[in-house]
Amino acid sequence: MLAVSRGSAFRWDVATIFKRGRLSDWKSESVSSFGEYLEVLGVIAAVTVVSWFLPVSYHAMGHVYLLVVILLCLRVGRWPVLFAAIVSALVWNYVFMPPRMSFSVLHFDDGMLLGIYFIVAIIAGQLTARIRAQERYERLRERRATALFHLTMALAGARTLDEAVEAALRQADELFGAQSAVLLAREKGGLTLHAAGSFRPGEQERAVAEWVAHNHREAGRFTGVLASAEGLHLPMLRAGQMLGVFALRLPAEVAALSPVQRDLMEGFAVQLALLLEREQLRAAGEREKFFAESDRLHRTLLDSVSHELKTPLAVLRSAGDKLDTEDARKRTALTGEIRTATNRLDHLVANLLNQTRLESGGVRPQLDWCDVRDFINAARRAVGDAMTGRVLKTEIPDDLPLCMADAPLMEQVIANLLLNAVLHTPAGSPIQVSAGVDHAAGAGRIFIRISDRGAGIPAELRENLFQKFNRGRTARAGGLGLGLSIVRGFMLAQGGEVTAGDNPGGGASFTVYLRHLAHGNVPNDDR
Amino acid sequence: MTADPLRIEILVIDDEVQIRRLLRLTLEDAGYVVREAETGLAGLSEFERAAPDAVILDLGLPDLPGVKVLARLREKSPVPVLILSVFGQEGSKIAALDAGADDYLTKPFGDGELLARLRALLRRIKPAVASNTFRFGTVVVDLERRRVMKQGQAVKLTSMEYALLQLFIMHRDKALTHRQVLRELWGPKAEAQTHYLRTYMMRLRRKLEDEVDDPQYFQTESGIGYRFVSEPGN
Numbered sequence: 001m002l003a004v005s006r007g008s009a010f011r012w013d014v015a016t017i018f019k020r021g022r023l024s025d026w027k028s029e030s031v032s033s034f035g036e037y038l039e040v041l042g043v044i045a046a047v048t049v050v051s052w053f054l055p056v057s058y059h060a061m062g063h064v065y066l067l068v069v070i071l072l073c074l075r076v077g078r079w080p081v082l083f084a085a086i087v088s089a090l091v092w093n094y095v096f097m098p099p100r101m102s103f104s105v106l107h108f109d110d111g112m113l114l115g116i117y118f119i120v121a122i123i124a125g126q127l128t129a130r131i132r133a134q135e136r137y138e139r140l141r142e143r144r145a146t147a148l149f150h151l152t153m154a155l156a157g158a159r160t161l162d163e164a165v166e167a168a169l170r171q172a173d174e175l176f177g178a179q180s181a182v183l184l185a186r187e188k189g190g191l192t193l194h195a196a197g198s199f200r201p202g203e204q205e206r207a208v209a210e211w212v213a214h215n216h217r218e219a220g221r222f223t224g225v226l227a228s229a230e231g232l233h234l235p236m237l238r239a240g241q242m243l244g245v246f247a248l249r250l251p252a253e254v255a256a257l258s259p260v261q262r263d264l265m266e267g268f269a270v271q272l273a274l275l276l277e278r279e280q281l282r283a284a285g286e287r288e289k290f291f292a293e294s295d296r297l298h299r300t301l302l303d304s305v306s307h308e309l310k311t312p313l314a315v316l317r318s319a320g321d322k323l324d325t326e327d328a329r330k331r332t333a334l335t336g337e338i339r340t341a342t343n344r345l346d347h348l349v350a351n352l353l354n355q356t357r358l359e360s361g362g363v364r365p366q367l368d369w370c371d372v373r374d375f376i377n378a379a380r381r382a383v384g385d386a387m388t389g390r391v392l393k394t395e396i397p398d399d400l401p402l403c404m405a406d407a408p409l410m411e412q413v414i415a416n417l418l419l420n421a422v423l424h425t426p427a428g429s430p431i432q433v434s435a436g437v438d439h440a441a442g443a444g445r446i447f448i449r450i451s452d453r454g455a456g457i458p459a460e461l462r463e464n465l466f467q468k469f470n471r472g473r474t475a476r477a478g479g480l481g482l483g484l485s486i487v488r489g490f491m492l493a494q495g496g497e498v499t500a501g502d503n504p505g506g507g508a509s510f511t512v513y514l515r516h517l518a519h520g521n522v523p524n525d526d527r
Numbered sequence: 528m529t530a531d532p533l534r535i536e537i538l539v540i541d542d543e544v545q546i547r548r549l550l551r552l553t554l555e556d557a558g559y560v561v562r563e564a565e566t567g568l569a570g571l572s573e574f575e576r577a578a579p580d581a582v583i584l585d586l587g588l589p590d591l592p593g594v595k596v597l598a599r600l601r602e603k604s605p606v607p608v609l610i611l612s613v614f615g616q617e618g619s620k621i622a623a624l625d626a627g628a629d630d631y632l633t634k635p636f637g638d639g640e641l642l643a644r645l646r647a648l649l650r651r652i653k654p655a656v657a658s659n660t661f662r663f664g665t666v667v668v669d670l671e672r673r674r675v676m677k678q679g680q681a682v683k684l685t686s687m688e689y690a691l692l693q694l695f696i697m698h699r700d701k702a703l704t705h706r707q708v709l710r711e712l713w714g715p716k717a718e719a720q721t722h723y724l725r726t727y728m729m730r731l732r733r734k735l736e737d738e739v740d741d742p743q744y745f746q747t748e749s750g751i752g753y754r755f756v757s758e759p760g761n
Binding site: 342346366368369370371373374375376377378380394396402406407408410411519520522523525 | 617635685686687688705713720721722723725726727728729739740741742746747749750
């Protein structure tokens, strides 16, 4: 929001500052306009008409005209003042000097007065011109400073590189009355045209830009190199590094650039270069952070995967070795160990695959009408041995409607939540699964809740509960900390969600939600 | 370990040598004769040569997609085919079942499961014992008079519920995809109307299962369809 308001404020500023003479008005301001001559004539005519009726001597009139010339110095340029001196001298002679209404021969006194006219007019004109030039220069400097200030403000406010380049280019368009473009240097050499540019350089212009990028020097129109090009191409450099090329295509009628304009354009290029450098540094920093994070994850993954894989493998190998030699009773125990180890491996591989599928975007839910009871049964069967010695209570209303879900995903969601409950609660404590329709929000949601009577969710785990590799300290051996992350991923993929909370009366409770939709009619038969 | 006098031959098509070895061990122990093939093409030519009684086909073969091997087998014969697949291949499992596979198993699987599936498949190639009644649990279905009894009490089924039950009995112990059931009962246009099936399954379970929330006979195969288990725990 901030960036937007800054941007519009700038546009308004540009409009007011340059209304009287934008930098894009390329005509020189030093040529006095025709209007100033008219103004001179008008003032002299008015003074003459008024004085005609006043009983003053022609000498006094001479002073009046001198005063008029001096006053005009304040309003008009050098040449109109001189013109004012000549006109007022002629009018004074013709109208007021006796004989009136005819040119008369000058006396020495009158001649001297006329001489002073001209000297005063020339000096005053010079002074005025100098002051005006100074004023104009100040104004240009101020405009340049304002333009650059607003440019930096807009750039600082932009959230992305694209936004910033776009803002900069629109300001360049307006300020210079030109078409502008930015070509960004690619890492492996060459230039990419930024899409926001209003100037679409052709092949020839691209070649000029490439030359600029290669030689780190400006080129194109108004420069000594490749001056026949349509555009002026300025390099964007930071610490000797080529970041890109800023190209401007000025209207064909512009014959030359003033140093001020040139300066401002270079200022723009520098600001853009700063922006690009900042962006590069930011991207580099982010990349570094990303690598550090993925490195950490990799280490965690490797550590726990190798632990999780090696434990059942050790069991398998040792049990396999013993099978040959042990008696029948021990063999039964060993095969039990083997079965447990393989189940554990199976679950581990499934979770790793699921997490990988989630992260690579490989989970594409096939939503179809499902019966919640089916998920719960399938999950219970999948969890199998782990539930031994547990009381699992289910509470599902008879009239529970069908839900739209992906059955295999839901089966794993419920299985993971059941296993999670088993892992984090004391052996033998009960687990309850309930389902129903939650009418709280709009059309309602179908929920499935798995509640236990364990110690509940530790406060320090709550925030990152559904993050991968986040394992509870109280968890018994086993598990990578992927279960809940997969639950969340699968639920989100199906347009549902999962929440965790306290089970009233002690323990934790996890609830998954699915949208409640109404299915079409089911054809009835002779019931 | 009684050798079956009929010498039933099973063709195993799987590229993993260890799986083939273990399958051979299990199947020979159970009295079957085992033939092996490492690739889809080798499997097809072995099928031509040996004409086995059943085929165990892995879906992930190196040379041909399992579904294609299945289609070529089906061009030649209605031999029972048991598909082996790995976790996460629901799509290809359904495709294989719709293309005529009789059942599937997901790796890793137990010996007991494998042998039970195989027995169920082989049972069907033998002509069904001419019997007018079919029993499961405490339920007796009189196929001729279209009557159903549970614990000695008559159960009233609608004609659609009965048709569903009949379909399951006909394909007992075999996975049926949603599409197969819907097409059979409601016609090809209803293939996508899974909610019909879910609703009728719920009704059928309510009438015939002992525990509606934990069905023993009418089991759901997640994402695939249903399986009618005529002798649970076997």
